[in-house]
Amino acid sequence: MNLAITYAILALIATAVNIGAQDLVIRIYSGTFDILASVAVGTGVGLVVKYILDKRYIFRFRARDTVHDGKTFALYTLMGLATTVIFWGFEFGFHHLFETKEMRYLGGIIGLAIGYLTKYHLDKRYVFRTEIV
Numbered sequence: 001m002n003l004a005i006t007y008a009i010l011a012l013i014a015t016a017v018n019i020g021a022q023d024l025v026i027r028i029y030s031g032t033f034d035i036l037a038s039v040a041v042g043t044g045v046g047l048v049v050k051y052i053l054d055k056r057y058i059f060r061f062r063a064r065d066t067v068h069d070g071k072t073f074a075l076y077t078l079m080g081l082a083t084t085v086i087f088w089g090f091e092f093g094f095h096h097l098f099e100t101k102e103m104r105y106l107g108g109i110i111g112l113a114i115g116y117l118t119k120y121h122l123d124k125r126y127v128f129r130t131e132i133v
Contacts, residue, residue, distance in 0.1 A: 018046030059128035083115030
């Protein structure tokens with residue numbers, strides 16, 4: 001139960017970072033691809049933050065060296081592709097349906113919640129195991 005609470009708190013932090021980065025991009029840039037740019041930046045920033053938090057506080061993972069850490073991050077990112085499709089599907093779906101920034105962010109939050117739950121199981125099984133090749 002303690003792990004679930006910790007994971008939920010860290011997922012909330014990563015979600016806030018993601019949505020915050022998106023909002024910052026929208027405030028700085030308003031052009032043809034502003035929403036796509038904001039979602040891409042939010043996804044990238046959220047990915048790095050979530051990796052650091054999961055690695056340290058959820059899986060207590062210590063890489064042997066920089067190469068091992070790089071391979072682990074690459075696998076973490078690969079596992080995140082399917083969950084990113086979920087996240088983006090909700091965010092862009094809400095944007096299309098409701099056409100407001102607030103509802104787009106709500107869709108993103110829902111998508112991230114579903115994606116993070118799925119990603120935990122993928123990461124536990126495939127990413128943060130002892131023998132990363």
